[in-house]
Amino acid sequence: MAASIAITNRSLHDQVVSRVRDLIIEGTLEPGSRIDEAHLIEELGVSRTPFREALRTLAAEGLVIVRPSKGSIVRKLTPEDVFSMLEVLGNLERLAGELACERASDQEIAALIDLHNSMMECYRTRERMPYYKMNQEFHSRLAELSKNETLQEMQANIQARLKRIRYIGNQEPDSWAGAVADHEEMVRALKNRDGKRLGDAMAGHLGKTWERVKDSI
Amino acid sequence: MAASIAITNRSLHDQVVSRVRDLIIEGTLEPGSRIDEAHLIEELGVSRTPFREALRTLAAEGLVIVRPSKGSIVRKLTPEDVFSMLEVLGNLERLAGELACERASDQEIAALIDLHNSMMECYRTRERMPYYKMNQEFHSRLAELSKNETLQEMQANIQARLKRIRYIGNQEPDSWAGAVADHEEMVRALKNRDGKRLGDAMAGHLGKTWERVKDSI
DNA sequence: ATTATGTATTTTGTATACACGCGCAAAGTA
């Protein structure tokens, strides 16, 4: 693969999309606040055209809301929004777990377990940030093992919408141990290719996430 | 309400989005074909700016693919795409069914059963088109009864992507009777608020849809 | 004849200019 040589000729559109998405997730652009076009294009050094196209993309992703003739705002999630997302996400990940047990190769499962072990190492040494990132990746990778592209896409979308919330929720005192226990259970089920059990573990895990996160909305 | 007087001031963007979406669904814009910007904006009588923004929206919806510097094409669904969509949709509708049994009011259920009865009337008189439309509405309405907005949104999105395929699949000789039987089962389960049974019926129904549709891709 | 290379043409990407609608504020009226 010549991927290392090929120069990345990403369009401004794409760059703006991921840049603004990050600004939203990390909270620089506050939920509910208006997006000042003039100011932000100045900041980013692009013109209105690619910027507005990027806003349309982000609107379709559910991160911003475009109010015709009234400007765009960063979508502010209500507790109901978050609850409904977790409900759907839990269901999607249950399906992902079941399918992964049927469809993943032994190597793929082994690779995921490696990742899990790295996560556990971070837990032992209390390295929050690496754990958080590996956790995101664990769930994405598991979705991949379902071999279902639509599932991956939907999961990624909801993950992106919730990213900011979960990031905040992650600062809280704890139930970290509980999350870790959930993951141990997932890995046990995955090792045995016990789809039902893995599915239940995934869904249960997301159910508890609501408890962990609901007060930080 | 002065809705009769008020002139609809929908932005061009919105109008273009729904117009082009329809062109894709009804097949005027063929899957896989390039979207000729110059030609289409002429046809629609709008300038490039709102048109291109609309393309971004449709790309995020999964109906078109924007290839940087190489133009946009109408997304062509592979059999794998359709299978994965139906797999996810089945799972979403299973959840919708379960939640609807818990959360819907008696009136809401009664209203849905009315719709079902109208559908059955169309089946008796073999009116395909009205049946098709009511069927779409039945599934959307059931998703509404789940009281989960994210679920509704995801379901609507997959429905939109599959609309063209299902429309074609619907022309086929038949298994119409089978679909009708599925719906009868759904309504029975809904009447009894038997979530598990309704969920299974929904998922099973979508599973059979694959059989009905797979040859027309 | 076939491939390579340079050029012309088309098409996309981005910037900018113009127009229109919304919201706010100042002035007017009850």
Added chain:
DNA sequence: TACTTTGCGCGTGTATACAAAATACATAAT
């Protein structure tokens, strides 16, 4: 004083102009 009304400024929506890239084509070299 409170409540409309009207005018103005600003931001959004749309059109167009310009720049850059890609494709198609023709010509030349092997």
